[in-house]
Amino acid sequence: MIHANILEKLMPITEEEKAILQGRREVDPRIYSEKNDGIVTAAKLMEEGKLITVRPHTRFVHFPEHTHDFVEAVYMCTGKTHHRINGNEICLQKGEFLLLGQTAKQEILPAGEGDLAVNFIILPRFFEKTLEMLGAEDTPIKRFLLESLFFGKNSSYLHFQVSEVLPVQNLIENLLWILIGNVPNRRNLLQTTMGLLIMQLLNHTDTLAYPTKKEAARMQLLRYVEEHYRNGSLTEAARLLHYDFYWLSHEVKAGLGKTYTELVQEKRLSRAAYLLENSEMPVEEIAKAVGYENKSYFHRLFLGRYGLTPKKYRDQQTNRKDSIVFVK
Numbered sequence: 001m002i003h004a005n006i007l008e009k010l011m012p013i014t015e016e017e018k019a020i021l022q023g024r025r026e027v028d029p030r031i032y033s034e035k036n037d038g039i040v041t042a043a044k045l046m047e048e049g050k051l052i053t054v055r056p057h058t059r060f061v062h063f064p065e066h067t068h069d070f071v072e073a074v075y076m077c078t079g080k081t082h083h084r085i086n087g088n089e090i091c092l093q094k095g096e097f098l099l100l101g102q103t104a105k106q107e108i109l110p111a112g113e114g115d116l117a118v119n120f121i122i123l124p125r126f127f128e129k130t131l132e133m134l135g136a137e138d139t140p141i142k143r144f145l146l147e148s149l150f151f152g153k154n155s156s157y158l159h160f161q162v163s164e165v166l167p168v169q170n171l172i173e174n175l176l177w178i179l180i181g182n183v184p185n186r187r188n189l190l191q192t193t194m195g196l197l198i199m200q201l202l203n204h205t206d207t208l209a210y211p212t213k214k215e216a217a218r219m220q221l222l223r224y225v226e227e228h229y230r231n232g233s234l235t236e237a238a239r240l241l242h243y244d245f246y247w248l249s250h251e252v253k254a255g256l257g258k259t260y261t262e263l264v265q266e267k268r269l270s271r272a273a274y275l276l277e278n279s280e281m282p283v284e285e286i287a288k289a290v291g292y293e294n295k296s297y298f299h300r301l302f303l304g305r306y307g308l309t310p311k312k313y314r315d316q317q318t319n320r321k322d323s324i325v326f327v328k
Contacts, residue, residue, distance in 0.1 A: 002077045006176050010056050010077065011116055020060045027061055042070040042121055051126035052190055054179045057081065057117035063108040071122045074098040075172050079115030083108050085157050088211035092117065095163025097172065101156040118176065126191065133195035142202060159209040160201055168204065171197040217243055218255045229267040230291040234260040268292065269305045276310055277317040283310045
């Protein structure tokens with residue numbers, strides 16, 4: 001539930017909406033685009049020097065298909081809005097959150113007075129702190145989501161049905177409070193809050209809605225790999241997720257460009273690299289912890305992925321940290 005003070009500031013009808021209610025039948029492209037080429041530009045909507053801003057979605061009018069030169073996040077404060085994204089119909093309900101990469105093609109149907117959505121307009125550079133907070137471990141599911149967000153790959157939009165996820169709701173409300181209020185230390189607070197929000201969303205990929213069975217299967221398998229990389233199997237995944245084994249195997253390769261085995265290997269080795277850098281566990285124990293009983297096989301795979309043996313990788317990371325401390 002968004003705080004009443006926030007709604008009070010966002011709900012009033014804007015000058016643009018007044019013009020629409022008085023007879024204007026379409027959005028004014030000069031408000032949104034520099035070249036009237038169907039690309040909504042941050043320069044038109046954001047003050048110079050800012051990396052993030054928020055504005056209420058314009059109601060009462062059809063917003064024609066467009067893309068963005070920024071990352072857009074849409075949060076539904078009250079009511080609902082209907083979107084067409086990459087040809088897929090989406091109804092964004094109260095409390096739901098939509099992330100759009102720059103290549104996503106979006107069209108929005110007219111909203112009523114009680115349908116309050118807010119648009120976060122975010123330059124990619126704003127997410128630098130988010131990437132730091134997410135840490136160094138590179139996992140298939142993390143890469144998939146971040147590529148969708150930053151680079152418009154894969155689905156190029158993410159629809160989170162998180163109306164009942166309290167931590168996500170609280171963090172979005174915090175973002176709005178900081179953006180519309182006169183809050184000291186604004187940029188640092190905004191970047192930290194966004195980092196926490198993305199971390200929470202990564203923990204709640206089970207709330208993602210998908211337009212097709214294929215996209216749902218790919219994300220469900222990535223979640224399975226994240227949780228069962230030590231001793232899972234594609235056979236078990238297919239059974240638990242209720243998909244045909246051969247169909248799932250084909251769709252994973254077709255949609256993600258990697259086999260199930262390659263995804264598991266990526267996750268295991270990235271976890272091993274993280275443990276080498278952030279723990280004192282012996283290499284043999286790390287190999288077993290990530291799912292490799294054969295130490296020699298683990299060494300060979302790790303060398304192929306990182307170009308260093310596990311021991312040399314750990315030494316390199318230790319030396320790097322020591323040099324940073326020395327410089328300080």
